[in-house]
Amino acid sequence: MKKLINDPLHVVREMLEGAVATSPGQALLDRENVVVRQPLPTRNARQVALLSGGGSGHEPAHAGYVGEGMLTAAIAGDVFTSPSTDAVLAAIREVAGPAGALLIVKNYTGDRLNFGLAAELARGEGIPVEVAVVADDVALRDTVEKSRRRGIAGTVLVHKIAGAAAARGKSLAEVADLARSACDAIGTMGVALGPCTLPAAGKPNFVLEAGEVELGLGIHGEPGVRKAPLGTADELVELLLAAIIADRGLSKGSRVVLLVNGLGSTPPMELAIVARSALKALAAHDITVERAWTGTFLSALDMPGMSLSLMTVDDARLDLLDAATDAPAWPGKGKLNAMPVAVMAERADSTATVAVAPGGDVARHLAQAAAEALITAEDKLTDLDARAGDGDLGASMARAALAIRALPETAWNAPSGALAEIGNALSRAIGGSSGPFYATALLRASRELAGGEATPARLADAFDAAVNAITELGGAKLGDRTMVDALEPAAVAFRNALSAGSLPADALRSAAEAAEKGAEHTATLRPRLGRASYLGERAVGVPDGGAVAVAIWLRAMADSLPTKKDAGE
Structure with a gap:
C-alpha cells in the first residue's frame, strides 16, 4: 500500500x-x-x-x-x-x-x-x-x-x-x-x-466483497x-x-x-x-x-x-x-439555499418552423438504433477511455443516447430538422469534448440538408459537412488518433459507394465497415490531440474510444436497415 x-x-x-x-x-x-x-x-x-x-x-x-x-x-x-x-x-x-x-x-x-x-x-x-x-x-x-x-x-x-x-x-x-x-x-x-490502511500496518484490516x-x-x-x-x-x-x-x-x-x-x-x-x-x-x-x-x-x-x-x-x-470561529477546519454557518433551482428563460421552439418532409421516420429509426447500441456499449467505451483518457466517454455516450430517446415526436418531421434537434439535445446532455463535436457536426449537416429533399448526393454532402465541422472545431486530421480516423474514412466510403450506384442502405454499410477499420487502426497510432496525447507511446495498443464509438453507432444504423435480400430484390 x-x-x-x-x-x-x-x-x-x-x-x-x-x-x-x-x-x-x-x-x-x-x-x-x-x-x-x-x-x-x-x-x-x-x-x-x-x-x-x-x-x-x-x-x-x-x-x-x-x-x-x-x-x-x-x-x-x-x-x-x-x-x-x-x-x-x-x-x-x-x-x-x-x-x-x-x-x-x-x-x-x-x-x-x-x-x-x-x-x-x-x-x-x-x-x-x-x-x-x-x-x-x-x-x-x-x-x-x-x-x-x-x-x-x-x-x-x-x-x-x-x-x-x-x-x-x-x-x-x-x-x-x-x-x-x-x-x-x-x-x-x-x-x-x-x-x-494504517501507515504502520501497510494493509487493510478487513475485506469487503465488491457488492458489500x-x-x-x-x-x-x-x-x-x-x-x-x-x-x-x-x-x-x-x-x-x-x-x-x-x-x-x-x-x-x-x-x-x-x-x-x-x-x-x-x-x-x-x-x-x-x-x-x-x-x-x-x-x-x-x-x-x-x-x-x-x-x-x-x-x-x-x-x-x-x-x-x-x-x-x-x-x-x-x-x-x-457564532463566529476562526478554526481552520470549520466550514461556516451551513445555511441552506432557499431557492436551489433557477428556472431558465423560455426560448422559441426550434421545431415550430420545420416543414414536414419525407425521411423523418427513417431518421428516427436510424437514431434510435444508434442510441440503443451506445447504451449497450457503455461499459466497453468506459474501459477504452479509462485506458487512454479520463474514463467518461461511456457515460457521455449513454447520456447522448437517452437524450435522443427523449426527443418529442415533432423532432422527426424531416431529416434536416431531426439532425438539428439531435445536435441541440446532445449539446445539452453531454459535456467534455464529445458534446460540442457531435452537436457542431449535426447542426452543420442539418444546414446542408435544409430546404429540399434528402437525395443520396445531398446525404453524402451532409456527411462530408459534418466531418469538416469536427476537423475545423478541434483541429484533428486523419492519423491524429481521434474520432476523425473513423468518420473521415466512413464519409469517403459512403460517397464512393453512392457514386458506384449503391443504394443508401448499402452505402451506409460500406461506411460502417470503413469506420470499423479506421477505429481499429487507431490502436497503432501515437495520439497527437486530447487527453490521450499526454500518455504518448503508452496509449499505443489501445484503440481510440471516440473512434470506436463512431464505428459502433454507424454499424448499428447500417444493420438496422434491410438488405437487398430482405427487401426482395
Whole structure:
C-alpha cells in the first residue's frame, strides 16, 4: 500500500508540524503532540479552556478545530491510539486559567481513562476541570447500553457549541451543561465502502466483497455492526437516517442540523449526492433541517464511506452553531439555499418552423438504433477511455443516447430538422469534448440538408459537412488518433459507394465497415490531440474510444436497415 509518508513512527509529529505551519493562530508544543491556540490571553484573563483529542488519523479532527470560538487545545495520540495522560495534562496546564477547562472526550476506553486521569490530576493542582463524553453512535443501540456507545463525527458539533459558549464568557458549569446537552441531542451512523490502511500496518484490516458495505462502523478502521448489500446513495442514506430518526425519537416538526461527514477518501461529488439524498429524505419525514454541512470533518484515515449526524436544535443552540470561529477546519454557518433551482428563460421552439418532409421516420429509426447500441456499449467505451483518457466517454455516450430517446415526436418531421434537434439535445446532455463535436457536426449537416429533399448526393454532402465541422472545431486530421480516423474514412466510403450506384442502405454499410477499420487502426497510432496525447507511446495498443464509438453507432444504423435480400430484390 502506497503512502506519502517518511517514517511510520513519525507520521503524527510530521503531520502536526505541516498542519500548524499553514494555520496562523495555532502553535505546536515543543515536547508534546499538542496544538494550542496562539496567542492566548494572560492566564488570569482566560475564558473556559476547551480541550479535545484522541488518536490521530481522524484529520482534520482535532487540531483543525483549534481556534477562537472552538477548541483551545487538541491532543493527538498515535494513529487510532489515545494520547497519554501526560500529554493531556500538559495541554491543560498550558491553556487553562482560573476559569478552568472542559475536556470533550469520545467514548472509548483509552480516551476516557487518559483524559479522566489527567482531569483528576489537574484538579489536584487547583485547576477546575469538567468532562463531557460524546457517545453519538446509534448503530450500537441494540448491542450496548447508551452510555457505552462510541463517540464519532457528532463530536465536532459539540466542539462548536461548547466553543461558542466559552467565547461568550460563560462559566465552566454553564459550558459543561451546554456540551453535555448537545451530546445527548446527537445521533450518528456511518457506512464504509471499504477499509482503511494504517501507515504502520501497510494493509487493510478487513475485506469487503465488491457488492458489500459495512454498516454502523466506528472511526478506527474496525468493521461495522453488519455487512449489507451496496445500494444507491438514496438507499444507504435512508438506512442510516431511519436508524437515527428512530433512536432520537424524531418526528414531524422536529428541528435538526445535519452533518454529512466523509470518512477519508470519499470525494466531494459523492458527499454532495449524499447531502441531496439526506435533505430530500428528511423533508419527506417533515423534519426541518435548519443547517447542513458537507465535507470531511472527522475521518478514519483513507476509508471510503460517510456518516450522517443529526442534532436536534432550538433557537439558543442554533445561535451557538452560528457564532463566529476562526478554526481552520470549520466550514461556516451551513445555511441552506432557499431557492436551489433557477428556472431558465423560455426560448422559441426550434421545431415550430420545420416543414414536414419525407425521411423523418427513417431518421428516427436510424437514431434510435444508434442510441440503443451506445447504451449497450457503455461499459466497453468506459474501459477504452479509462485506458487512454479520463474514463467518461461511456457515460457521455449513454447520456447522448437517452437524450435522443427523449426527443418529442415533432423532432422527426424531416431529416434536416431531426439532425438539428439531435445536435441541440446532445449539446445539452453531454459535456467534455464529445458534446460540442457531435452537436457542431449535426447542426452543420442539418444546414446542408435544409430546404429540399434528402437525395443520396445531398446525404453524402451532409456527411462530408459534418466531418469538416469536427476537423475545423478541434483541429484533428486523419492519423491524429481521434474520432476523425473513423468518420473521415466512413464519409469517403459512403460517397464512393453512392457514386458506384449503391443504394443508401448499402452505402451506409460500406461506411460502417470503413469506420470499423479506421477505429481499429487507431490502436497503432501515437495520439497527437486530447487527453490521450499526454500518455504518448503508452496509449499505443489501445484503440481510440471516440473512434470506436463512431464505428459502433454507424454499424448499428447500417444493420438496422434491410438488405437487398430482405427487401426482395
